[in-house]
Amino acid sequence: MSDLPQESPQQRWKPAWAAAEARLRENAGQTAVRTAVPRNSRVSKLDADLLDDELTDMLREPVTKAMSLLRPQLVDKHRLEIDTAIKAVLFWLSAGSASRQATYGQSLQNLKYDSSGHRDVLRRLRMFGALSIGGAYGWAKLTSYMAANGWADAPQNSFRRMVWRMLDRLERVTRVATLLNFLAFVATGQYKTLIERVLGLRLVFARPQVAHSVSFEFLNRQLVWHAFTEFVMFALPLVNPARARRWVVRNSRAVLGLPAVTIDPAVAALPEHICAICHNAESASLSPDSATAVLGDPAENCAVVNPYVAKCGHSYCYVCIKTRMMAEADECTCLRCGQHIDRIWQQV
Ligand SMILES: [Zn+2]
Numbered sequence: 482m483s484d485l486p487q488e489s490p491q492q493r494w495k496p497a498w499a500a501a502e503a504r505l506r507e508n509a510g511q512t513a514v515r516t517a518v519p520r521n522s523r524v525s526k527l528d529a530d531l532l533d534d535e536l537t538d539m540l541r542e543p544v545t546k547a548m549s550l551l552r553p554q555l556v557d558k559h560r561l562e563i564d565t566a567i568k569a570v571l572f573w574l575s576a577g578s579a580s581r582q583a584t585y586g587q588s589l590q591n592l593k594y595d596s597s598g599h600r601d602v603l604r605r606l607r608m609f610g611a612l613s614i615g616g617a618y619g620w621a622k623l624t625s626y627m628a629a630n631g632w633a634d635a636p637q638n639s640f641r642r643m644v645w646r647m648l649d650r651l652e653r654v655t656r657v658a659t660l661l662n663f664l665a666f667v668a669t670g671q672y673k674t675l676i677e678r679v680l681g682l683r684l685v686f687a688r689p690q691v692a693h694s695v696s697f698e699f700l701n702r703q704l705v706w707h708a709f710t711e712f713v714m715f716a717l718p719l720v721n722p723a724r725a726r727r728w729v730v731r732n733s734r735a736v737l738g739l740p741a742v743t744i745d746p747a748v749a750a751l752p753e754h755i756c757a758i759c760h761n762a763e764s765a766s767l768s769p770d771s772a773t774a775v776l777g778d779p780a781e782n783c784a785v786v787n788p789y790v791a792k793c794g795h796s797y798c799y800v801c802i803k804t805r806m807m808a809e810a811d812e813c814t815c816l817r818c819g820q821h822i823d824r825i826w827q828q829v
């Protein structure tokens with residue numbers, strides 16, 4: 482009797498279950514935290530910028546092509562203006578429009594500028610566009626003008642030298658501030674650019690419930706497709722299309738039990754002094770009617786010039802047979818008998 486358990490089975494599994502349950506709850510909580518949508522996705526915001534840049538690149542090409550048709554020198558002279566115009570139009574249609582309030586790249590990344598706390602967000606967005614696009618254009622124009630006119634080398638204490646020094650300092654300060662702002666962005670995930678920070682423009686998710694990650698299946702398919710196209714682009718120049726076609730034809734004929742090459746009986750029956758290659762070229766270049774009407778029998782215009790003979794004993798013009806051997810390499814056959822040709826001799 483002393484071997485029997487002192488407590489009932491129920492009492493034994495209860496504390497075990499209590500401990501397991503606590504651990505399960507803890508694990509479930511941790512998993513939920515890991516899979517939750519991040520509130521500040523820095524990668525999405527940086528990706529949105531890349532997508533916008535890609536869009537500008539895609540639009541630049543047709544615009545420059547169209548302009549180079551009119552005046553080729555315009556494209557090189559006004560590259561900066563073209564870029565600025567494309568960016569301005571894209572911004573006006575996307576982030577500058579009341580219904581959208583996000584650039585196309587940001588829309589693709591499910592982002593938009595936060596308009597919950599402020600009523601004048603559209604006005605500030607337009608200011609943001611004017612400052613970032615127009616400001617960058619103005620700055621580039623100003624610095625290139627000053628560089629072209631030698632403001633940096635102007636006499637000490639002259640107006641031009643002072644302005645140049647001031648702007649140089651301003652640029653340095655802006656660069657340092659941009660770097661600090663970016664570090665702050667990496668830390669907090671807000672205000673990617675300095676202008677966004679100054680204007681208080683915050684990017685938020687347009688639809689919080691949407692999963693922001695791209696499925697791995699799609700990514701894998703893209704990667705495989707990319708690798709495949711790269712391989713094809715690499716391998717294509719190595720393939721000789723004419724040779725590949727002949728290889729396919731020869732092998733499919735072998736599979737079907739047909740002879741390796743078909744012999745045209747008309748060519749086989751040509752007189753010995755006629756070059757079969759010249760004859761074929763002549764027949765191909767003339768329609769059947771005009772051939773007989775204007776030139777008589779085409780065969781008579783194709784006498785062998787500088788005759789060379791193959792192993793089978795059939796002779797051709799040297800130029801004709803040599804060209805054919807070089808073009809077809811080890812696939813070259815006699816047009817009259819179908820025998821393989823690898824060497825030729827001058828006919829004596
Ligand atoms: Zn010939």
Ligand SMILES: [Zn+2]
Binds near residue numbers: 794817
């Ligand atoms: Zn032959």
